[in-house]
Ligand code: FES
């Protein structure tokens with residue numbers, strides 16, 4: 001439930017070098033359903049537990065990585081208000097021209113970190129949605145890792161201080177946790193527009209427009225164990241986990257899909273409230289912050305991005 | 307079939323099946339020259355030059371990391387190629 005102007009990051013488009021293998025992975029290992037294909041061959045997917053038309057789009061490309069993420073805002077008036085506020089902040093705004101079936105008008109702009117961010121208010125319900133009347137937990141038994149929703153993403157890029165300012169001042173989000181460098185510059189920011197511990201996070205990085213991971217929510221710690229079994233069974237390249245974050249307190253496992261983009265499956269995490277005090281991490285404690293059981297940083301985790 | 311993969315810089319040798327990537331053979335040994343990696347041809351961490359031996363590319367390599375020119379010179383992502391015979395390679399390109 002949104003407690004600010006944005007409801008959730010509702011749509012992510014990722015570039016993949018092997019569309020067929022990646023779609024197969026999202027479908028059978030993560031457990032998403034294929035919704036359909038756009039006229040230019042991109043593949044739309046959603047989890048069994050999401051209501052909106054689709055939440056993930058995979059696009060064949062010469063390079064893997066991030067295309068854009070779109071935040072659903074509370075209503076059409078808020079969308080226009082946020083468009084004007086984004087322009088006033090200094091980012092030129094366009095109307096997205098690539099087709100996203102089921103979605104209404106999407107405004108987009110380039111953030112200082114190099115990433116394209118979009119905003120929208122309207123999207124149709126999907127054909128297959130969770131039950132509404134005397135509902136069972138699911139309609140068809142969930143597959144694979146049983147991903148429940150596209151949860152959040154971590155982007156790497158330059159000048160995350162400005163990115164944080166945009167998300168707080170314009171979108172009305174807040175940062176439940178932060179980590180600064182010893183000289184007081186932002187190293188990492190976790191930001192949310194609702195009660196989830198984070199909708200989006202940023203890490204300061206020289207190269208613009210890179211992504212560390214996008215994450216899917218799983219039901220609980222048992223589901224993380226099931227995900228780990230599937231990683232073993234399907235020879236998936238694991239990165240870190242199963243473990244727990246001290247930051248956001250979520251339980252987690254990281255791995256790579258067949259085109260090399262990192263994915264996290266995430267469960268738990270605390271409820272964030274905008275009136276709660278902010279939690280702060282010293283950079284020399286960040287290993288424990290990220291990986292609470294191991295208490296150390298993994299070089300692959302910080303350095304590998306797409 | 308199994309072949310030997312040798313890192314020219316350290317002299318370290320790895321056993322590699324003909325149906326697995328050079329990256330995976332190194333990774334499995336616990337002595338890889340790479341600190342992790344995506345194993346999907348996306349992150350570029352496993353970029354190497356093949357000095358000796360024939361190999362086959364079985365996965366697309368992200369053009370952000372290996373250009374067509376480089377590919378022609380035997381510069382590859384180790385997670386996207388399988389050996390056809392024993393291989394000598396280097397990370398120092
Ligand atoms: S390990 Fe990422 S490109 Fe090979």
Ligand SMILES: [Fe+2]
Nearest residue numbers: 152154215264
């Ligand atoms: Fe995450």
